[in-house]
Amino acid sequence: MMLLQLFLSFLQIGMFSVGGGYAAIPLIQNQTVDVHAWLSATEFMDLSTIAEMTPGPIAVNAATFVGLKTAGLPGAIAATFGCILPSLILVSILAYIYRRYRELxxxxxxxxxxxxxxxxxxxxxxxxxxxxxxxxxxxxxxxxxxxxxxxxxxxxxxxxxxxxxxxxxxxxxxxxxxxxxxxxxxxx
Amino acid sequence: MSQAAPKGKRLLKLFFSMLYISAFTFGGGFVIVTFMKRKFVDELHWIDEQEMLDMTALAQSSPGAIAVNAAIQVGWKIAGFTGMLAAVLGTIIPPMVILSIISLFYQRFASNRYVALVLKGMSCGVAAVILDVSLSLGKNVIKTREWVHLVIMAAAFAATFFFRVNVIFIILASAAVGVIMALMARRGGGRQ
Structure with a gap:
């Protein structure tokens, strides 16, 4: 159940953050601190600092951090998969359209x-x-x-x-x- | 694009290139995009510069992390579906592994003086990489001597740097200019 919740939360984060990291931060805070209380406000601050200091998109960093904390490695994988799934589908469609119609x-x-x-x-x-x-x-x-x-x-x-x-x-x-x-x- | 290398080899090269780039690029999505440009356009010649810019615009305007979106685009372009998977895995594995390790002792990591110094030094280098790539790109736009493109470039720069306009609006406005130009070209073409 936890895995599904993680997946769905991060699916929303992945789906609604347009424009990269700075757009994602408020959504991540909303899901992980306000809606689900997976992190305290201080832990969220720590997460933002670490995300800033380590490579990778903040959404993937947050998914790994929150997933590990709440449900171990499967949690990290479920959350990360959730946050990249919308991209996988939408951007693949866009890539197809681009390749097909770029000569128009x-x-x-x-x-x-x-x-x-x-x-x-x-x-x-x-x-x-x-x-x-x-x-x-x-x-x-x-x-x-x-x-x-x-x-x-x-x-x-x-x-x-x-x-x-x-x-x-x-x-x-x-x-x-x-x-x-x-x-x-x-x-x- | 080099078709000579067999697909398996290209996939491996793609995967490890993304793994390497993703492991070392700190900061926002534009950082990783500049490193990808250096690797796939300048070094491997798998993608041409215009296409890389198109992919960046698409990655920026789609939902989700820019790095992942750009990896999806580049992956499809270089080796189709499996290429997309290889590029995405290469992009997300390093942050997952690094964050897993760091989350074990994150308070000590975040407050460590030596870590802060290394990161500060690295951000000087990253700023240099981004400015180097953007100057080369800008020079190529100027070389075309298309005044509309120059105006778009100047206006977009002012909007984002001085007025902090949301990037999505800048992309939408530029796309609108593109639509208008297409309509005008069609009209002009009809008259001749």
Whole structure:
């Protein structure tokens, strides 16, 4: 019964969160804290922090966390399956439509208008992240508050990627190691 | 798209690529999409750049996690149904495993100073990856010299970055521009 409840709760989360993680958080909170009391408010905060610090979509992280806590490994699998099932069906249908009809002039025109918008969305996500790591957010843009070590790391990584075509994951891992080193030396 | 490799090999490559990308990408859905672009477009040449952008738009406007949605799209494109399964499994296994381990001692993990330092360093790198990819993409849009696309790009950027407009509205508005352009093209074509 528990497994079915987990599955159904996360099915709703998967079905109604359009637009990724930030849209999913309130839904996850509603289902896991308010409706089912699987988590306390504090545990939900912890979950958000961990989800932020670990790889993967927040909905999958939440499903694993809540599933494990309430029904062990089968719970984690039931909840995760619930949260990806709507995507599996809907996105597969969309993928089919895209492949079948992408040559139609109307769809061509829509897609060609969407592409530049998507480029901007990605750019804005990157800029926000940059402001977050270097200035601690976009509301305190003063050089006095800049984290110089982060800025240096960012520039080094950027040059390595752009000029030397470095592997992104390797670059990121090296940045992690450099962050640890800077921190231990007191620069960060 | 390279058809040379046998399907089993492609499936394995797809699965392990997604596993690897998913294990190391922190942050929102756009992060993983940029890493997927580097892997499948620039490195393996399995998908062309335009198609990757189309898939990103579709993944963003569908319900559910962007990473999973993008994996579904890429999986279908590269190896059909089994490709979709391989890509999705590759995407969800790392967070499931990592979170299972961390949930055992999460308070110590979340408050650990060294963990915080490594994560901070890594986010500098992630910001660089995203900006690198988006600059390349932006340059390609500019190269087309299609003014409508340039206007869409500028307006979408202002809307999301300065005015914090919900992404769904930006996607819908751009799609509407696309519809209008198609109608105008049809009219113009009819006159000639």
């Amino acid at each position: 002039p109307l769809l061509q025109s829509i897609l060609s208008a969407l592409r530049p918008a998507v480029v901007s969305l990605i750019l804005a996500a990157g800029l926000n992240m940059f402001l977050q790591v270097v200035f601690g957010g976009r509301n305190a843009l003063s050089l006095a508050h800049a984290q110089w070590a982060c800025l240096v790391l960012f520039v080094a990584a950027f040059v390595a990627l752009r000029k030397a075509k470095a592997s992104p994951i390797l670059t990121m891992l090296l940045c992690g190691a450099a962050g640890l080193l800077c921190g231990m030396l007191g620069f960060m």
